[in-house]
Amino acid sequence: MEVEGKIILALPEQSGVSRAGNNWKKREYVLETHETYPKKVFFVLFGDRADQYPLNVGDEIRLSFDINSREYNGRWFTSIDGWKVEPVAAPAAPGGMPASAVPAYGAPSAPAAPMPDLSPEPNDDLPF
16 A cells, blocks of 8 residues: 655654564654645654655655554554655646645736627627
C-alpha cells in the first residue's frame, strides 16, 4: 500500500537487544496526508530502513508500507511498517493543478472572455 504526505513528527531512534541477542533499532514518524480532510498516519521504519531513509519534519514523501495486526492479552494492536520511502514534489493544489500553476491571491490572471449580450428582445413579453 502507499500513502503520500508530509512528515509532521519524527520521534527519536529507539534501539535494544532482542532475547536472541540480536541488536535492533527503529524510528517512528507521523505523516499527514494532503486530502480534503487530512489524516495522520503513525508508521515505523525498522532495522536497516531506519538508517536507509533519514526523514526530517517537513519532508514530502510517498510511503510504501504493510499493515500488521496482532493480539496480546485479548487486545488487538495494529502497526504500519514502512518498507520504502520516496521523496515527492509539493502537493497539487485543489482542482488537480500543480501548486506553482495556481496564481497567488491578487496576482493578475488571464483576461476574461467577453460577456454575451443579454439585453431583452424588443418582442419579449415575459414578466421576468
